[in-house]
Amino acid sequence: MNENVYPHNWSREGFLGDFVVALRPHPINEYTEVAGPHAPHRIDLTAVKAVDATDPAELPTAFARSRNDLVLSVSARSEPTPFVWRNAEYDEVHLVQEGELEYVTDWGTLAVRPGDFVFLPRAVSYRVVPTTPTTLRVIIETPEAVAMNPQAQPGMINAARAVRRPDPARVSQESGPTTLLIRTTDGITRFTMTNDPLAMTEIVYGRAPVWTVNLADIQPVAYLPAGGPPSHFAETPTKDLLLYTLSSRPGGRPPQHHNADYDELVFYFRGPAPYGGLDAPGTGIWIPKAVAHWGPREDPEGGYLAWLLESGGTIRLTAEGLAAAELMETSLFHPLVPAPGGVA
Numbered sequence: 001m002n003e004n005v006y007p008h009n010w011s012r013e014g015f016l017g018d019f020v021v022a023l024r025p026h027p028i029n030e031y032t033e034v035a036g037p038h039a040p041h042r043i044d045l046t047a048v049k050a051v052d053a054t055d056p057a058e059l060p061t062a063f064a065r066s067r068n069d070l071v072l073s074v075s076a077r078s079e080p081t082p083f084v085w086r087n088a089e090y091d092e093v094h095l096v097q098e099g100e101l102e103y104v105t106d107w108g109t110l111a112v113r114p115g116d117f118v119f120l121p122r123a124v125s126y127r128v129v130p131t132t133p134t135t136l137r138v139i140i141e142t143p144e145a146v147a148m149n150p151q152a153q154p155g156m157i158n159a160a161r162a163v164r165r166p167d168p169a170r171v172s173q174e175s176g177p178t179t180l181l182i183r184t185t186d187g188i189t190r191f192t193m194t195n196d197p198l199a200m201t202e203i204v205y206g207r208a209p210v211w212t213v214n215l216a217d218i219q220p221v222a223y224l225p226a227g228g229p230p231s232h233f234a235e236t237p238t239k240d241l242l243l244y245t246l247s248s249r250p251g252g253r254p255p256q257h258h259n260a261d262y263d264e265l266v267f268y269f270r271g272p273a274p275y276g277g278l279d280a281p282g283t284g285i286w287i288p289k290a291v292a293h294w295g296p297r298e299d300p301e302g303g304y305l306a307w308l309l310e311s312g313g314t315i316r317l318t319a320e321g322l323a324a325a326e327l328m329e330t331s332l333f334h335p336l337v338p339a340p341g342g343v344a
């Protein structure tokens with residue numbers, strides 16, 4: 001292709017609806033100044049001040065929220081949660097960025113490791129026990145119900161091998177009075193329970209609705225030889241939330257993109273290769289909807305693991321998120337270098 005021709009893709013409904021690719025004579029994603037709330041940012045999850053890192057009684061720290069009540073938080077627990085947690089109005093998905101933990105749930109214990117997505121529907125009860133000195137997780141809360149899509153693309157996830165559920169033979173060993181926190185949109189309700197609500201004798205019917213799959217076990221969809229859009233593996237009923245692997249794949253550099261209906265959040269999990277300007281595990285980008293961006297090549301030698309969250313509700317970073325974020329240019333996701341005397 002002529003190096004002076006710049007492909008541009010405008011897409012509706014993520015990558016599922018109207019889709020048009022045009023060639024343009026110059027890049028349409030570049031800018032030198034930006035002011036206002038709807039501006040792309042790089043975010044360093046390791047720089048978010050997670051208050052539960054040092055005080056186990058604290059809760060995860062929200063770094064972003066959407067207009068549809070999606071909440072994104074960071075947790076960095078080093079000690080077990082001193083309470084049982086139950087979310088009444090949100091499904092949760094956790095991504096383990098660093099460390100290993102055990103989720104002690106209603107139906108046994110689930111051991112998780114870096115790269116695991118942990119799916120915890122509402123009304124599930126659990127507490128978390130770190131098994132490494134430090135941990136780092138992204139906590140996604142959605143008022144909708146999250147499900148695999150509904151079984152992901154054939155060849156994308158080998159559910160029989162890659163999906164793990166709690167071990168019902170490893171049940172909670174706690175007993176006696178237990179603090180139970182129930183989360184709703186308007187806050188936390190604290191119960192003191194007579195006994196540990198996680199205690200279980202056996203499962204007599206059905207299977208635990210808690211499950212995990214590792215990012216490395218989700219096969220990126222590729223279209224050879226020229227590439228094509230990614231495919232999501234989990235979604236909510238209105239598709240307000242879509243989850244993808246955005247790990248390296250054949251196909252080269254995608255076109256510049258206008259995502260008409262979704263904000264994009266991409267998190268770099270690990271290399272060895274970088275994803276454009278993202279080369280530190282736990283760094284990510286937030287690209288607000290309708291802002292043109294141009295991702296880097298997706299097939300660097302050595303590869304990388306990354307994931308993409310699409311949010312139908314427009315995202316805004318919280319004060320804690322902004323404190324760990326900086327403006328970025330949107331071609332290779334480096335920090336934005338402001339024009340001399342410009343606003344940035």
Ligand SMILES: [Fe+2]
Pocket residue numbers: 257259264293
């Ligand atoms: Fe995009």
